[in-house]
Amino acid sequence: MLQTNFDPFPILTTERLILRPLKISDAEDIFIHRNDEVVNTYLDNFRHLSIEDSIAFIERVQRETAEGRTIMWVLSLKENDRFMGTVCFWRIYKEAHTAETGYTLLSEFHGKGYMNEALARIINYGLDVMGLRYIDAYTHQENIASAKLLVKNGFKPGKPQKEVSANRVYYYMEVGE
Numbered sequence: 152m153l154q155t156n157f158d159p160f161p162i163l164t165t166e167r168l169i170l171r172p173l174k175i176s177d178a179e180d181i182f183i184h185r186n187d188e189v190v191n192t193y194l195d196n197f198r199h200l201s202i203e204d205s206i207a208f209i210e211r212v213q214r215e216t217a218e219g220r221t222i223m224w225v226l227s228l229k230e231n232d233r234f235m236g237t238v239c240f241w242r243i244y245k246e247a248h249t250a251e252t253g254y255t256l257l258s259e260f261h262g263k264g265y266m267n268e269a270l271a272r273i274i275n276y277g278l279d280v281m282g283l284r285y286i287d288a289y290t291h292q293e294n295i296a297s298a299k300l301l302v303k304n305g306f307k308p309g310k311p312q313k314e315v316s317a318n319r320v321y322y323y324m325e326v327g328e
Contacts, residue, residue: 155219
């Protein structure tokens with residue numbers, strides 16, 4: 152069976168990053184993140200109108216993590232705890248050993264390889280620790296950097312398993328392929 156008990160929360164590291172849990176103290180950063188025009192160019196995220204919206208979002212992520220349905224990490228540099236973005240598995244289906252991955256990064260950190268480090272690390276965790284057999288991802292057709300990131304990390308373009316908006320491109324990774 153898929154391992155989705157995230158208590159204690161798995162803090163992961165890479166060469167330059169610490170991937171840690173999302174905390175209520177991140178609310179102001181989440182608010183900025185959810186309202187950043189560059190970050191949200193290709194996303195369908197709802198804007199947060201207040202810090203309270205960001206707190207509610209964090210509480211929902213924490214609740215879904217406790218239920219084993221989502222796990223979201225905050226990216227921060229090893230030398231400080233500054234919020235850089237998030238990377239996650241969500242839509243986790245235990246019986247099918249599947250999850251969807253998603254990620255966002257504040258624009259000032261784009262093009263520096265941080266998300267590549269983070270995504271590679273959580274994929275390793277998902278396959279080796281959780282026991283995922285299938286990971287999927289969707290990206291906007293114009294988000295070339297995201298598509299390249301997925302391919303670099305072993306994802307292949309494919310036919311979506313569900314109906315998605317016309318501007319979305321589907322990628323997947325399957326163990327044993």
